[in-house]
Amino acid sequence: MIQLWAGIALLTLLALAFIFLPFAKTRKQHEAAIDRTEENIHIFKERLAELEAERDAGTLQPATFDELKLELEKNLLEDAEGQPSSVNAEPTTVVGKPQLMAVMLIAILIPVMGLGLYHQYGNADLVELTLNRQDQPFAKEGRQPTVEEVVGLLEAELAKKPDNAEGWYVLATTYMNMGEFTKATEAFQKVLLILPSESPQYPLVMGQYAQALYFVNGDVTDEVRQQIELTLEREPNEVTALGLSGIDQYSQGNFNQAISVWRKALEFAEPEAAESIKNGIRSALTSLEEAGEPLPDVPELVDVALPLTVSISSELLAQLSPDQPVFIFARAVGGKIPVAAARFTVKDLPITISLDxxxxxxxxxxxxxQSEVEVGARISMSGQPQASPGDLASPLLTVTVAEQEEPLNLLIDHVVQ
Known part of the structure; x- marks a missing residue:
């Protein structure tokens, strides 16, 4: 056993030696992603504290609190894993492939990451998969494995240890991206059998299983419809199931019902999936118009954006390095958590952008x-997303979102006390 761990440590050090140099050269490119992760964690904590305060004050029902807390946790987890889970209104589109492939390659090429994380969270069963790769042709040939080779390793590992829910989930989503929908349904079934039904991730897997069944059948069959209903009974706001339910209504010519379901899905969909859902709503509206039927009001389709021009006073600019982070944000009046935010650096200023x-x-x-928001810009002297004394900032401007067409001018001109 000591030889095994010593071998793992040696391989890890060698891998890090090869990886470190190119990563060091691209460090600046990764700072934005790192800061975004830290910002999301900070925002998660602040939002959770606000929800707890509202619950304790009696202005938020416990059931609503639990639902919002679960949604916050799910969003944070999906952001950290880099694998958003959603369904598009267009049935042939599968989202999340770049994120999924990145995770797969990291798990294969960086043993220390897989070993440490899986060991810490009770998923050490997949470590053997990393070890086995040393005997594979791609390792001996010094090349990166193909997707098929990675899948083969994972299939072999799961054949020996079939109770690994995470392994089956990774395999299922990989099958989906490969277009192997029948195999994906079988793998999702394995996850549902192994994963505790009270797990917060259980409804999400149920929705993805329904999606896999949809792709297998090419239509919303009774089997697919039953799985959609079971998922929404468990979690009424599960986005994948809502998206499929809208597709079902649309295919039956129930365009108003489809729009209603998709509008609900928009409340919980990530931005990328939200745009696809909006396209489905637009298609349903077109069908209603062609049929001569009245069109429902869909305010979610109104594109909202705040154009901004951000600059810094020449006196303060002389005190800064070009790589100092700049955070531009809009938030509810009197609130703390941004409803839209972007990160740049001092060297990017002046800059004109649109928050959306x-x-x-x-x-x-x-x-x-939001009907009204506070808009501002801040240069973080600590490099952290959260504000602190000594940061440089612009005055906060309160604007009416729907009425703002001309770019707002934000001048960073004072030190935060």
Missing amino acids: DSMAMTPQMRLSS
């Missing part, structure tokens, strides 16, 4: 959901 829903921190807190 694609820059939301969570699906439930979007720019389009």
